[in-house]
Amino acid sequence: xxxxxxxxxxxxxxxxxxxxxxxxxxxxxxxxxxxxxxxxxxxx
Amino acid sequence: xxxxxxxxxxxxxxxxxxxxxxxxxxxxxxxxxxxxxxxxxxxxxxxxxxxxxxxxxxxxxxxxxxxxxxxxxxxxxxxxxxxxxxxxxxxxxxxxxxxxxxxxxxxxxxxxxxxxxxxxxxxxxxxxxxxxxxxxxxxxxxxxxxxxxxxxxxxxxxxxxxxxxxxxxxxxxxxxxxxxxxxxxxxxxxxxxxxxxxxxxxxxxxxxxxxxxxxxxxxxxxxxxxxxxxxxxxxxxxxxxxxxxxxxxxxxxxxxxxxxxxxxxxxxxxxxxxxxxxxxxxxxxxxxxxxxxxxxxxxxxxxxxxxxxxxxxxxxxxxxxxxxxxxxxxxxxxxxxxxxxxxxxxxxxxxxxxxxxxxxxxxxxxxxxxxxxxxxxxxxxxxxxxxxxxxxxxxxxxxxxxxxxxxxxxxxxxxxxxxxxxxxxxxxxxxxxxxxxxxxxxxx
Numbered sequence: 452x453x454x455x456x457x458x459x460x461x462x463x464x465x466x467x468x469x470x471x472x473x474x475x476x477x478x479x480x481x482x483x484x485x486x487x488x489x490x491x492x493x494x495x
Numbered sequence: 496x497x498x499x500x501x502x503x504x505x506x507x508x509x510x511x512x513x514x515x516x517x518x519x520x521x522x523x524x525x526x527x528x529x530x531x532x533x534x535x536x537x538x539x540x541x542x543x544x545x546x547x548x549x550x551x552x553x554x555x556x557x558x559x560x561x562x563x564x565x566x567x568x569x570x571x572x573x574x575x576x577x578x579x580x581x582x583x584x585x586x587x588x589x590x591x592x593x594x595x596x597x598x599x600x601x602x603x604x605x606x607x608x609x610x611x612x613x614x615x616x617x618x619x620x621x622x623x624x625x626x627x628x629x630x631x632x633x634x635x636x637x638x639x640x641x642x643x644x645x646x647x648x649x650x651x652x653x654x655x656x657x658x659x660x661x662x663x664x665x666x667x668x669x670x671x672x673x674x675x676x677x678x679x680x681x682x683x684x685x686x687x688x689x690x691x692x693x694x695x696x697x698x699x700x701x702x703x704x705x706x707x708x709x710x711x712x713x714x715x716x717x718x719x720x721x722x723x724x725x726x727x728x729x730x731x732x733x734x735x736x737x738x739x740x741x742x743x744x745x746x747x748x749x750x751x752x753x754x755x756x757x758x759x760x761x762x763x764x765x766x767x768x769x770x771x772x773x774x775x776x777x778x779x780x781x782x783x784x785x786x787x788x789x790x791x792x793x794x795x796x797x798x799x800x801x802x803x804x805x806x807x808x809x810x811x812x813x814x815x816x817x818x819x820x821x822x823x824x825x826x827x828x829x830x831x832x833x834x835x836x837x838x839x840x841x842x843x844x845x846x847x848x849x850x851x852x853x854x855x856x857x858x859x860x861x862x863x864x865x866x867x868x869x870x871x872x873x874x875x876x877x878x879x880x881x882x883x884x885x886x887x888x889x890x891x892x893x894x895x896x897x898x899x900x901x902x903x904x905x906x907x908x909x910x911x912x913x914x915x916x917x918x919x920x921x922x923x924x925x926x927x928x929x930x931x932x933x934x935x936x937x938x939x
Contacts, residue, residue, distance in 0.1 A: 465934040470863055470922050473883075474906025479927050486935035 471495065496575045509576065512788075514609070516617070516796050519900035520822025520858050523614040531605035532580035534567070538600035541569060541577035545592035545601065553585045555654070559644040561662065562654030567592045567601075572652060616822045616849040619796065619806060620842065621789055623828040626678035626685070626782035636750040637663040638757060639777045642695050649702060659703060661776045663755035667707065668775035672759055673700060673714040674745050678782035680717060685782045687803050690832045692780035693720045694729070699778070701733045713739045713772065715761055723834055741770075748777065783832040796823055797885050805831045816844050819884070821858065821900065824848050863904030863921050867895040871916035878908035878917050887917075 453460050465488075469475055472495035483491050500507050508527055515526035551566035558571075567581045581592075581601075593601045625643045632639045638661050640648075651657040661668045673696045679689040693716065700712045719740060721730040734740060746769075747760040757777050762769050785804045793800050798818040799807035806829045809817040816824050826845035827838045852858050865878075865887070872895055879887045879895075886901035887908060895917065906919040915924060 467927070467930055467934065469906070470919065471905040471907075474910055474919060474922055476910030478924070479910075479931070482928065482931050483935065486931055486937060488935055 469495070496573075500575045507575070508610075509578075510580065513792065513795060519898060520820075520852060521615050523617060523822065525612045525614045525617070527610050527612060529608040529610065531583075531607065532578065533583060533601060533603050533605050534579045534581065535600045535602050535605075536576060536578050538598045539578045540598065540600075541579065543569075543579075544595045544597070545579060548591040548595045550589060550591065551585055551587060553582050558647045558654045559641070561644055561647055615853050616824070617796070618824045618826050618845045618849055619792065619798070619818075619829055620826040620845075621792060621806075621829045622786045623783045623832055624786045626784050628678060628684075630677050630781075631674060631745060631748050631777060631779060632750065632757070633779060633781075636748070636755070636757060636777075637661075638668070638750075638755055638775065639748075639779065641779050641781045642692065642699065643781075645699055645778050649699070659707065666775075669707075669709060670711045670772075670774040671700075671703065671713070671776050671778060672745075672757070672772065672774040673712070673778045673780060675714065675716040675780040676744070676782075677779040685784070685803065688720065689781075689783040690720070691783065691834055693718075694723070694726050694834065696778075696780050697721065697726070697730050697733045700738045701729070701736060704733075704736050704738055708737075711739075712737075713741055713774075715741050715743055715745055717742070717744060724836065743770075783828065785829060789829065796820065798823055801831070803831075805829065816841060816848050819903075822849075822852065858900070860900060861904060863919065864899045864902045865897045865904070865906075865908050865917055866920055867897060867917045869894050869916075871914045873914045873916065875913065877911050877913065881907045881911045883907065 472493050475493050480491050480493075499505050508529060510532055511527050511529045513525060514528045516523055518524045545567045546565045546569075549565040549567045552563040553566055554560040555562045555564040556570075566585050567579055569577065569579050588603070590603075593603075625641050627633065627641065629635065633641070640662065647653040648655050648659060649657060659667050675692055675696055676688075678684045679687065679692065696714050696716075697719075700714055703710055704712055719730060721727045741761065741763050742765075743761045743763040745759050745761045749758045750756070751758060751773070756773050756775055758771065758773050759777065760769055760771050785800075785806070789804065789806065790800070793806060796818075798820055801807045806825050807818065808815045808825055808830055809819060815830060816826070818825060824845040826842040827833070830841070833841070874893055876889065879889070883905065884901045884903050886898045886903070888896050888898065890896045897917075904919060906922055908917045909919045909922070909924075918924065
């Protein structure tokens, strides 16, 4: 979305593609935190 | 309707109800309950001999309870098929009708008949009903009626043969008040606008004043919403004809017990005066509601309802005909109240939408689908509960089966499974593990 509107965002923001937010379970979120992510936003 | 009934490819099942829908596009299994009329459809010629001898009168549903029909009667004169039916609850079982019927078409022993149909696509066109609560004395004061009741009064084939008369004394009302937005645009009742009522008030008031120019007609409105082809011009012609359109809602309504006239009070917006008016009849432009049984049919078909209760389309602007179930389409007011021209357009759209997969003979699905891993399954069936499309079921051995047509690849089952026994093709856990690990490398 940010790319489509030609917006800039920092490299510290990493995106993970999901088919639907329903696919996002607790295990995936915890892995993110476990690997050092400071925050996770589920958008959809 | 007659043409549809006579068409060789169309089978009309009237007096029937859909009770179950299973399967998927191209292969729906639909169960229909045919309710007993107690008249044999194939024998009845609609001659009416039975009606003449029947001693019981019941309210006529088709005429909005403004007239009576006999217990054994035809629903309305133009009913298709032209077969009579018995309102069994009111029947005293005198059997005078049985004696009068030369064709022996009356059968009091009829029961519900369940039939199973193999169906490829489904179009839901269950229509709308009118709001009937006690607003403005409706149900209490005889001369407060709804627009639909007015339509029946004005109809040439209606209970009054098209003569404008009011319910209490059968006299022609010379002073009529229309109240718009009854039950609509009200957060306590129905928040939405019912779309058609403003134009209906223009049409009916114009019809009355054209027929009886000495009638004083007032229409109380919040806004006059006359969008669409030629409606605004119609509204102007109605004003030019002498109908008074007043912006202001009715605050008080009382009935004169002797004359049954209504005394109404309203404040025209911006005038700071309260107008008291005595009228012979009040017509309510009441809200349009999804028809009775919409909730039930939505549950049977596993389609969703919008917050306003109408059936839910995939997208209100870009896909107003498809539903979340492939193969089930919507047409007409069941998807949201609309005018006749838009209903016809949507019906044609629904027919062609249904025709596309039927003509192609095949239906293309995406590859992103849930895949169960039987060895890991603990048979907790959390996935079945979680699936919003009812795509997961249990087979005879108790193992999970995913219907790949109904499955939409949302992945909720994969996320919720505590044993990781079901995964989403192309979006598996191992893929996410690798993905996240690469995005967030840990420096050693």
